[in-house]
Amino acid sequence: MEHVQQLLNQYGLVLNDFAPNNEMLALMPSTLRSSISFANVTINREEVVLIDTAAELNEDHLIQLIQLLKNVPLPIIFLADSFSIDTQILLTKNQFGFISQMGFYLPSLKPVKITKPTMQLISLSKNQQIIILALIYWKLLHDDDSNTFHIKVRQLADYLNITAMTISRALRTFVDAGWLSTSGYTRNHSFAIPAGYDLNSWMNDILRLLPSPVQKTLYIPVNELDNITNRKLANLTALSKFTLIAPTTLVSWAIPSNQLTDDLKKVDIPEFNARLAPKNNVAIEIWKYDSQVFNRLIPKNYQLAVDPVSLFLSLRNSHTKEVTEQLNKLLENLVNQH
Structure with a gap:
C-alpha cells in the first residue's frame, strides 16, 4: 500500500x-x-x-x-x-x-485541491542547516522528479560526515515544522517534499526560512592567507566566477568558524583601511559551517568557491538590483542541471 x-x-x-x-x-x-x-x-x-x-x-x-x-x-x-x-x-x-x-x-476522478502547508520558522543548528541544504542538492542533482527523497539516512550521513542519529533527529524537526513529510520517524521510513509543493516551490519556501551562513567578516593583510588552508572564495568574488557580476578589487574568502584563531583576530584591520589598499588586504567571512561539506554532492566546477545555495543565502539581502538578478540566475542554472 x-x-x-x-x-x-x-x-x-x-x-x-x-x-x-x-x-x-x-x-x-x-x-x-x-x-x-x-x-x-x-x-x-x-x-x-x-x-x-x-x-x-x-x-x-x-x-x-x-x-x-x-x-x-x-x-x-x-x-x-x-x-x-x-x-x-x-x-x-x-x-x-x-x-x-x-x-x-482518470476518467471520473479529479485531483483533490491541496493547499500548501505553512512552513514554520525554526532556529537551526549548524548541522540542521547543512542537512536541509544537502537535501536540496540531492533533489536537484542526483534524484528523480518525484517528491520522495531516494536516499537513506546512513547514506546521507556518509556524504556529510554527520551521525545518522543527528540526521534522524533533524528530519523529525523538519517534519514537525512542515518542511518535510514522512511515513514515520525511524531511519527506515521514507521522507518527501510535502504534498502541495513541487521541487521549485518547496526549495523557494525553504530558502526564505534559512539564515545567512556568514557570522562576521574580518579584514586581514593578504600575506596572512598563507596561514589559512581551509578557505573558499566568497561574496561577490565567488559570484563573479559563475555569473556576469564583475569581481571586486578586494577579494573575499570564507572560512568555517572553527578556523577562526586568535592570530587572525589580532591582524584584523578596519574595513575602511582594507578597502583603501584592496590589493594588499582580503576580506575573510567567518561562516557558521564549512561549505566543503557539500563537495560530494555538487559538481566540481562549483567547488572553487562556497556552494551556490549558501552563496545565495549570504548575498540575498544585497540591495543592488544587478546582484539580485545574478543570484537568481545562479540558482536557475543549478535547477537547470536537474
Whole structure:
C-alpha cells in the first residue's frame, strides 16, 4: 500500500481505503495471477478497483487482462511504473484509468485541491542547516522528479560526515515544522517534499526560512592567507566566477568558524583601511559551517568557491538590483542541471 500512496501523492490523489480483492484475482487465468493484484480502494472519496501490475506482466498478458475486464461494470484503474503509448491508448478506449511514474488518466476522478502547508520558522543548528541544504542538492542533482527523497539516512550521513542519529533527529524537526513529510520517524521510513509543493516551490519556501551562513567578516593583510588552508572564495568574488557580476578589487574568502584563531583576530584591520589598499588586504567571512561539506554532492566546477545555495543565502539581502538578478540566475542554472 505504501508504494501506491507514494505514487498517488505525485498527482495530488488521496488514498483513503485499501482492501485486497482476492475474489477477483481468483477469477483470472493462472498465467496472470502471479503478476497482478486487485484491491478495492477509495481514491479522492471515490470507490474503484485498483489493479497493480508487476514488471513481469508482459504486453500481451496486459492486453489479455484488459479484454477480460472491459465489460466489468466497475470503475477500474491500472497501476504500473510505466505503460507504453499503445497500452495507454487501449486503456483509455476502454475507459480504464491508469497511473504510472510518467503520468495518469482518470476518467471520473479529479485531483483533490491541496493547499500548501505553512512552513514554520525554526532556529537551526549548524548541522540542521547543512542537512536541509544537502537535501536540496540531492533533489536537484542526483534524484528523480518525484517528491520522495531516494536516499537513506546512513547514506546521507556518509556524504556529510554527520551521525545518522543527528540526521534522524533533524528530519523529525523538519517534519514537525512542515518542511518535510514522512511515513514515520525511524531511519527506515521514507521522507518527501510535502504534498502541495513541487521541487521549485518547496526549495523557494525553504530558502526564505534559512539564515545567512556568514557570522562576521574580518579584514586581514593578504600575506596572512598563507596561514589559512581551509578557505573558499566568497561574496561577490565567488559570484563573479559563475555569473556576469564583475569581481571586486578586494577579494573575499570564507572560512568555517572553527578556523577562526586568535592570530587572525589580532591582524584584523578596519574595513575602511582594507578597502583603501584592496590589493594588499582580503576580506575573510567567518561562516557558521564549512561549505566543503557539500563537495560530494555538487559538481566540481562549483567547488572553487562556497556552494551556490549558501552563496545565495549570504548575498540575498544585497540591495543592488544587478546582484539580485545574478543570484537568481545562479540558482536557475543549478535547477537547470536537474
